[in-house]
Amino acid sequence: MLSILRNKTYLKWILALLVIAGFAVAQFAALKGQANEQSTSAGVAQAAKDMNYRKVLSESNEAQAKTIKAADPSSNIDWKKDASLSKKLDSIENAYNDALAKAKAEVKANGTVSDATRSKGLKLASDYQAAAEDYAKFWEANNGPTRAKTTRALAKSIAANADMAFNDIDSDKIDAAKAASAEAKAAADEYLASVKGNLSDKEKGAIKSNIVPKLQTLSSDVTGLVSGITNLLDQVKSEAQSSMSVGGLTSCAQSAAQDGPAALLSPLSSLLSMVQGIGSDITGMISDLTSL
Secondary structure, three states, rough: HHHHHHHHHHHHHHHHHHHHHHHHHHHHHHHHHHHHHHHHHHHHHHHHHHHHHHHHOOOOOHHHHHHHHOEEEEOOOOOHHHHHHHHHHHHHHHHHHHHHHHHHHHHHHHOOOOOHHHHHHHHHHHHHHHHHHHHHHHHOOOOOOOHHHHHHHHHHHHHHHHHHOOOOOOOOHHHHHHHHHHHHHHHHHHHHHHHHHOOOHHHHHHHHHHHHHHHHHHHHHHHHHHHHHHHHHHHHHHHHHHHHHHHHHHHHHHHHHHHHHHHHHHHHHHHHHHHHHHHHHHHHHHHHHOOO
């Protein structure tokens, strides 16, 4: 009889631990889904910021021509060719933004991006790099090195952005996207500095009316994103601490705690740093463009 009671007690403990472990798994899946959603949203914001750098290129053609003409009076830029190459980049950008929007909706609903959407996003990023290389080569041949450099840097940033935004949250992918975007910013700053003195009043007006308002809206979105990531990070820290306390019950539960919420601390911290950087870049860009 005593043996039967002991077995029943043992079984109750086993069932209780299984329930705890199951709850921990479900809890981690929910937190992972929220982290993935924030990561994809950060990718959307970063792509929007970087694509605005290219809009500055298209709004400063006259200044670019004057800058090149001053260095080489015999230059003769084929603007129809420029327009054709730019149109191709615009088309890919639009398709890429649509893919990002779909990825954002999928991760919100399912906690992750579908294989089909991921493949499409990565393919579009690759297509963008190819089209950007054609555009960069065109401008290298037309004595526009800073425009060529900016275009290549933007393409590199979009590639890193796709690797982050269309996959589950990952510290290395976040850091790579952050570094590539920083290169794009540096190149875009160099380009603007090279043509700033030749910008016409019409171009300055177009930049201020067509680009700055979009950046201001994006800045507000990024502020909300920073708040969301901060709140999620605080929740993950709390859950990780609680899981480690419960983890003392069994080595299995403790392992689940270490591989669960605590595993999200590093990537979420990296993501927060990256998004804060996006906010700073946008603020700086707004200041630079409004002061033209």
